[in-house]
Amino acid sequence: MERIQKILRGRFVLGALSIAVVLAAYQWITMQPDNNPALLPPIPNIIASFFTNIEAGSLQTTLGASLYRIFLGFFIGTTLAVIIGCLVGWYKTIEYLVDPLIEAIRPIPPLAYIPIIIIWFGIEEFSRVLLITIACFMVCVVNVIAGMKNVPQVYVDAASTMGASRFQVFRTVAVPAATPFIITGYRIALAAAWTTLVAAELIAAPSGLGYMLQEGRRYFLTDQVMMIIVIIGACAFIMDRTFRAIQKRLMVWSEARE
Amino acid sequence: MSEIKVNNLTHTFSKGTPEALTVLEDINLSFPSGSFTSIVGTSGCGKSTLLKMMAGLFDPTDGEMTLDGAVIRGTDRKRGMVFQQDAVFPWMTVAKNISYGPRIHGASKAEQQAAETKWIEAVGLKGFEDRWPRELSGGMRKRVDIGRVYANDPDVLLMDEPFGALDAQTKERLQSDLLETWRQTQKTVIFVTHDLEEAIFLSDQIVVMSARPGRIRHIEEVALPRPRSNEMRLTSEFLDIKRKLWNMLDH
Ligand SMILES: Nc1ncnc2c1ncn2[C@@H]1O[C@H](COP(=O)(O)OP(=O)(O)OP(=O)(O)O)[C@@H](O)[C@H]1O
Ligand SMILES: [Mg+2]
Secondary structure, eight states: OHHHHHHHHHHHHHHHHHHHHHHHHHHHHHTSTTOOTTTSOOHHHHHHHHHHHHHHTHHHHHHHHHHHHHHHHHHHHHHHHHHHHHHHHHOHHHHHHHHHHHHHHTTSOGGGGHHHHHHHHOSSHHHHHHHHHHHHHHHHHHHHHHHHHTSOHHHHHHHHHTTOOHHHHIIIIIHHHHHHHHHHHHHHHHHHHHHHHHHHHHHSOSSSHHHHHHHHHHTTOHHHHHHHHHHHHHHHHHHHHHHHHHHHHHTTTOSOOO | OOOEEEEEEEEEETTTSTTOEEEEEEEEEEEOTTOEEEEEEOTTSSHHHHHHHHHTSSOOSEEEEEETTEEOOSOOTTEEEEOSSOOOOTTSOHHHHHTHHHHHTTOOHHHHHHHHHHHHHHTTOTTOTTOOGGGSOHHHHHHHHHHHHHHTOOSEEEEESTTTTSOHHHHHHHHHHHHHHHHHHOOEEEEEOSOHHHHHHHOSEEEEEETTTBEEEEEEEOOOOSSOOGGGGGSHHHHHHHHHHHHHSOO
């Protein structure tokens, strides 16, 4: 017990240390006499920009708009991916019908849909959520299918010989056996959601983190740009950690450590 | 009643392709209702393949198998199987694994609980009810496998080297327990093993197979009286059978 605590502490300390070193190095560079703060804003300026935007209320609105898009797109995309992925991975007929379609669409980067989505639906909230949904769906569904296809045969055989129907095997064996893959699908989808969100907002949004980045570039507010980058990193990090915690809870039975 | 018959069975994997492999040829066997049969033979002679076909996991390329005269097609809870590999569901605790069969067949919570208590005790896993399979040793997991199949109460019990991974004492205890369960329930048991002593101790008849392709070399009727006791393992009748069978195996 003591040893584990020691390792955890060591790990936390080391992680914090590496971040501190990078920050210190950055700050040191910005303090050099020939540094142009408009290109490399010092850390205090970045922090100041954070508080200015909080006071103006613009950061909260922005973050709210972006998180709303992320959650909605992520939720719809992954839900569809799990439903369709399970069916495709388990039922041969559905696989033959749908899998070629997924395989054909999969290599297309979701951002390639931006022009056509704008043409069809305009620069609307719906378009942005749709884009995130597509991105989440595509990366997640592939994992779900892989999970269903990697269900060890002996578990399926064991359940069948105990008299489980095909659907019971699906529900009580295939889905739980595939959960490690499904959760990985969720995590990759979350990363995809962030990538797509920022890209979509850079191009076509009147609000959101991507919009604020764009605004920062236009008015040369480098400290704002840096601040938003840090915010995006922090949000994505917190969400991924939350997911890992959920994963750990759901996967107590698994041999894997993380 | 649960009599299994195997008629003119031949099985070829990947039939009609260059990789075609005939693993079983001209198998004719009869397993009377309530009998205990062991199958012995060298590794790769097709014992597991034969058992899986009896379980209904796939069909033979030629010939057929019947249960009480009806051709076996597909799996059924009447024909339970303990697999050679570890088949314990890692996402269920020991107790939930044991009561899996009753649960999918709509048993009430109380019935599931009763099955758990009874069979966890029977396979000697008391105190491990709420453990995850990853926390058990290989031999303990095997016992979960066995308990889970017992708890599902099949008429025919197909067991593929179930005691292979266990130490001598546990093995002897489970063998005696198996005989006791069998005596009480009159199940038809088909038991694959590499251990001749185990086969003789347990069985009414022993099927000796030869390899490549798997065929039946000999069927030994074991006339030793029942109930069997561990002392019998050292009697001359017992050892005579063992010597005879040993000479028959491919060495
Ligand atoms: N699904 C399969 N596809 C192709 N060949 C197979 C398949 N399953 C088994 N075989 C082959 O059939 C033969 C018999 O295999 P089987 O598992 O029935 O042997 P066994 O008698 O149970 O051996 P062991 O005592 O080692 O368990 C082997 O040569 C094996 O390679
Ligand atoms: Mg085998």
